[in-house]
Amino acid sequence: xxxxxxxxxxTCKQTGARLGKVHTPHGxxxxxxxxxxxxxxxxxxxxxxxxxxxxxxxILSNTYHxxxxxxxxxIREAGGLHKFMNWDGAILTDSGGFQVFxxxxxxxxxxxxxxxxxxxxGEKLFLSPEKAMQIQNALGSDIMMAFDECPPYPAAxxxxxxxxERTSRWAERCLEAHARKDEQGLFGIVQGGEYEDLxxxxxxxxxxxxxxxxxxxxxxVGEPKEIMNRVLEFTTPLLPDNKPRYLMGVGSPDSLIDGAxxxxxxxxxxxxxxxxxxGTCMTSNGRLVVRNxxxxxxxxxxxxxxxxxxxxxxxxxxxxxLIKCNETFGFRLTTYHNxxxxxxxxxxxxxxxAEDRLGDFKETxxxxxxxxxxxxxNF
Ligand SMILES: [Zn+2]
Numbered sequence: 444x445x446x447x448x449x450x451x452x453x454t455c456k457q458t459g460a461r462l463g464k465v466h467t468p469h470g471x472x473x474x475x476x477x478x479x480x481x482x483x484x485x486x487x488x489x490x491x492x493x494x495x496x497x498x499x500x501x502i503l504s505n506t507y508h509x510x511x512x513x514x515x516x517x518i519r520e521a522g523g524l525h526k527f528m529n530w531d532g533a534i535l536t537d538s539g540g541f542q543v544f545x546x547x548x549x550x551x552x553x554x555x556x557x558x559x560x561x562x563x564x565g566e567k568l569f570l571s572p573e574k575a576m577q578i579q580n581a582l583g584s585d586i587m588m589a590f591d592e593c594p595p596y597p598a599a600x601x602x603x604x605x606x607x608e609r610t611s612r613w614a615e616r617c618l619e620a621h622a623r624k625d626e627q628g629l630f631g632i633v634q635g636g637e638y639e640d641l642x643x644x645x646x647x648x649x650x651x652x653x654x655x656x657x658x659x660x661x662x663x664v665g666e667p668k669e670i671m672n673r674v675l676e677f678t679t680p681l682l683p684d685n686k687p688r689y690l691m692g693v694g695s696p697d698s699l700i701d702g703a704x705x706x707x708x709x710x711x712x713x714x715x716x717x718x719x720x721x722g723t724c725m726t727s728n729g730r731l732v733v734r735n736x737x738x739x740x741x742x743x744x745x746x747x748x749x750x751x752x753x754x755x756x757x758x759x760x761x762x763x764x765l766i767k768c769n770e771t772f773g774f775r776l777t778t779y780h781n782x783x784x785x786x787x788x789x790x791x792x793x794x795x796x797a798e799d800r801l802g803d804f805k806e807t808x809x810x811x812x813x814x815x816x817x818x819x820x821n822f
Pocket of ligand 1: 745746749750751753754755780783
């Protein structure tokens with residue numbers, strides 16, 4: 444019996460988006476859901492208590508980074524990642540593959556795995572499907588990800604085909620090496636870039652292995668938005684209805700709505716937390732760069748339509764001042780608001796699906812956020 448199960452509650456008659464629930468050993472969460480990213484066993488500047496306050500039910504953490512620091516043995520000794528970081532909600536860990544391919548330039552991909560250099564000190568390292576499983580088993584995350592290759596965009600067809608086939612072979616090795624099948628669910632990752640037949644091949648290979656959930660990888664790697672939407676349109680129907688679908692690396696409000704409309708259930712991205720530390724906020728009227736001079740005398744909240752703790756108690760002027768002075772508290776306030784904003788957005792998306800009006804919701808939201816303007820920013 445897999446520890447991860449999915450319940451499809453209903454499908455939006457207007458858009459086809461799915462309302463559902465994912466059950467994990469550390470609680471259940473409603474979908475579509477956004478997962479805040481806690482790379483180094485912390486969502487930067489947020490305490491686990493604050494994550495609970497904003498109703499985060501599942502967070503993501505990074506295998507590669509925790510492998511290097513502090514090392515999986517220390518986390519195992521602590522009793523697993525949940526205990527180590529004092530987070531009792533669900534945790535998803537990635538496989539480390541994405542960082543190996545994005546952070547390290549001296550890498551050699553072989554059938555057995557990937558040889559590369561530590562991005563911190565240049566030391567030689569080797570990551571394989573077996574090693575990625577061993578680390579994630581030590582971390583004890585609720586959802587683990589199979590070790591895959593995430594090819595860059597654009598990638599030539601022949602390269603992509605060879606890569607998809609290797610990723611399928613690696614997925615089998617991951618299943619074989621996974622040592623805690625009753626406690627941790629392992630998701631397969633569908634690759635294939637923008638090529639429909641390769642996405643089909645990847646989905647066929649992986650669904651035949653019967654994972655408890657599937658990710659759609661290789662998107663949000665620099666391709667135009669239309670390509671992401673098109674790939675989702677032909678990929679989600681290839682995945683089983685009774686398993687959750689996770690679109691990796693997506694967290695801009697427009698892409699979350701577009702992804703949900705194409706049948707995606709789970710998302711993660713560093714975007715809301717990263718831009719927060721640059722003094723940029725997501726608001727119901729579009730993005731707001733609170734560090735800008737024009738907010739120096741502005742004593743209104745970041746977002747008048749937001750009922751988060753930050754918007755109820757702090758002003759643009761004060762937050763601008765803190766961020767300009769590099770005060771940690773400023774980063775905490777913008778991070779808190781941005782995560783609250785996205786989690787609230789997903790709540791609104793779920794309510795719209797429940798009432799078969801996600802298409803209407805999208806129209807209103809895009810108009811207000813400014814996505815319909817000709818030179819709208821990407822978030
Ligand atoms: Zn707020």
